[in-house]
Amino acid sequence: ARFAEVSKLKRPRIVGGVPRLYEKIYAAIQEKAAGAPPTKKKLLAWALKAGSEAATYRLAGKPVPARVAAKFRLADRLVLSKIRLALGGQVQFMVCGAAPISKDIIDFWNAVGIPFFEVYGMTESTGISHMNYTGKYKAGTVGTAVPGFECRIAADGEILVRGDGVFQGYLNQPEATAEAIDAEGWLHTGDIGVMDDDGFLKITDRKKNLIITAGGKNVAPANIELLITREAVISQVVVVGDRRRFLSALITLSTDHLTSLQRSGEFNGKPLEEIAASETVQQLVRDAVDRANAQLARYENVRTYRVLEREFSVESGEMTPTMKIKRKVVEQNYSVVIESFYEETLTEAERAF
Secondary structure, eight states: OHHHHHHHHHOOSEEEEOHHHHHHHHHHHHHHHHTSOHHHHHHHHHHHHHHHHHHHHHHTTOOOOHHHHHHHHHHIIIIIHHHHHTTTSOOOEEEEOSSOOOHHHHHHHHHHTOOEEEEEEEGGGTEEEEEOBTTBOOTTSOOEEOTTEEEEEOTTSEEEEEETTSOOOOTTOHHHHHHHBOTTOOEEEEEEEEEOTTOOEEEEEEGGGOEEOTTOOEEOHHHHHHHHTTSTTEEEEEEEOTTSSSEEEEEEEOHHHHHHHHTSTTTTTOOHHHHHHSHHHHHHHHHHHHHHHHTSOGGGOEEEEEEOSSOOOTTTTSBOTTOOBOHHHHHHHTHHHHHHHTOSSOOHHHHTO
16 A cells, blocks of 8 residues: 555656565455446456456567457557556656566556566676566566676576676675686576576576475475465465475464454454454465466475465565565574474374375
């Protein structure tokens, strides 16, 4: 809500942020749409479909066919322009970096008529080394290397970049510099990713975040977490299971979504704690985990989880100022809970596997 107020006042042309910012905005819009009359819901769905069709051509740098353009103009007049107006009405495109973001959010803004570009880079590469842009775009990737940079994937999956923007080294830290930049000038980013034949790069996780199960399987938790957080009531997920028999998860609920439910008929006026513990909300969480598991390999399935009483926050030390979760801090703070997942007595859920 605060972001929308500032946007209306300042009317920005470019919006840049981390996934958490866009997740919050998207969740607020989805909650508002959920409370709309059926006719308005159908109109929104139709408008977004029309916008998505037009965006496919625009992002590819191709002319939009007359039929598609006509449908988009009507959808824009009735619905989409009003969504853009909520952000000041002047936003030309959005940029997102720092962590993976749900494809649902990317598709939404593209359909609304605001191109949404994922980018990639780090301080040591003087900012952005990869980006999407109109005419060279693939959703779910961070784009291709910008002019002056080249990229390759190491044998262990680590992303390496080289170019004019790579820094010369850390001040008075020769050992750290040698660890970051190899003899051929490649910057070892610490990120794991894959690159397709067209040079589009997809980040799968941080190298230090990779989970190696007791069975020797390498698991990138970020993708699993993204799949689970597609349910609006779920705010954050941390998947754990390094050197363990199976994966488990710590899940937090969205306070904003619970507050929205508090105004609904089923939960009218009830305390947030009671709503969070309700069978309705708990079933939503179970369904979200089940849907994610259905899209994953067996060894990537989350077999058990705990819904926590509060969201992770900067104040608790569990998130950085840029809204990245500090996994080690979370795992330390909830070590007792995590250990309970792996007690010697097999759970009913584990026996099912």
